[in-house]
Amino acid sequence: MSKIGVTIYGCSKDEAVLFREMGPRFGVEPTITDAALSEVNIELALGNSRISVDHKTQITNSILLELSKVGVKYISTRSIGCNHINVKYAERVGISVENVTYSPDSVADYTLMLMLMAVRNVKSIISRADIQDFTLNAVRGKELRDMTIGVIGTGRIGTAVINRLRGFGCNILAYDHSPQTFADYVDLDELLQKSDIVTLHIPLNADTKHILNGKRMEQMKYGAFVINTGRGSLLDTEALIQALESGKLGGAALDVLEGEEGVFYFDYRKKTIESKLLLRLQKLPNVLITPHTAYYTEHALSDTALNTIINCLKFERRK
Structure with missing residues (x-):
């Protein structure tokens, strides 16, 4: 049986070990690079109609066009969200884009940890x-x-x-356009007005960007907390800072941040951070910042590598 080639961009050492171990078992021959996908390394995809990209890199339309020219037909992004790729443009140039699923427990565990740290003033x-x-x-x-x-x-x-919150005996409210679990669903205004903690778990798109903006923060209870392990731009960060500095909100725990690209996942101990929003947040005693790491567990990484391979095999069968 001939092997299927897959080029994997932005691949960490831990991921590379998993891809090299799993690939041969499924008849997949991975071409691995730790470099993020860019105009200068598109040629690594030559001969492979399937590629995988990380969630940290913004894939521009010009890159998508160049990928289509070298024969790429499919992108599996190693993330739940696809907000770093213009999926509609990709389709126009003949490229299908899919996300991967991985254990939701990684982010859920981390979310509960941030909640507990926030309400106990752990920072x-x-x-x-x-x-x-x-x-x-x-x-x-x-x-x-x-x-x-x-x-x-x-x-x-x-x-x-x-499911985790039920074990703590707290009152739980939920908001979603398409209710998918047994919970006390309310409209967004009611949820904001009644909640002591608001936690964000929706995809980022044009409709949900800044879903928690200044106007909606004004609706929240005095002293309430905000937890974000979803995407940075779900929050209007400037409005959040104002609500925290004024005392309207009691605190925030953020694993994702607007403008995190180029900062998170890099060592800035000897560099200057240009993000004024990040610097202002770090100075606040009631704000916890972590570098988009909620997903980063052994189980979730294994799921991600496996499901990337499965995605590519399914695409091959659809051809």
Whole structure:
């Protein structure tokens, strides 16, 4: 049986190990590069009509056009979201785009961790302990059982978050255009007005960009918390900062951020960060920032590699 060639761009060392191990078992011969897809390395796709890209790289229309010229017919993005690719333009130049699914538990676990850290003021506690100040925080923490949690988006990840929250005994509200789980669904305005914590789990698209904007933050309860493990642009970051600085909101925990590209996944200890929004957020004692790492578990990476291969095989059978 002839092997199927797949070019894998932006492949980390951990992913490369998985692709090299799994590929031969499925008759797939991977061409692997740690470099992100760009105009300068499109030739690596020559001879392979299928490629895989990471979620960190914006795939421009000009790159899509060049890919079509070298015979690429299919892109499997190693992410749940496709907001870094113009899918409609890709289709116009003859390229199909699909995402992969992976364990929703990775992001769901992380979301609960961020919630707990936010409501227990963990950033402040750890910062003081690091300088050997072991006094109690002036602000007491909160318990989830006493709170109402609003879950915006109830796909696989949002549902997994709801399932975990039930164990804490808290009140749970949900919002989604297409309800997919057993939950107390309400409209978005009611969810914002009643929730002590709002957590975002919807895809980013033209309709959901800045779904949590300044006007909607004004609807939220005084002292409420925002958790975002979805996509940075679901939040209007400038409005969020204003709501935090004014005291309207009690805190935020963000694993994703507007303008994270070129900052997250890079070592900036000896470089200057240009993002003014990130720098302002980092100065706030009630804001936790992590670098888009909620998905990053052994199980989820294994799922991603396996489902990338399966996607490419399914496309081959459809040809």
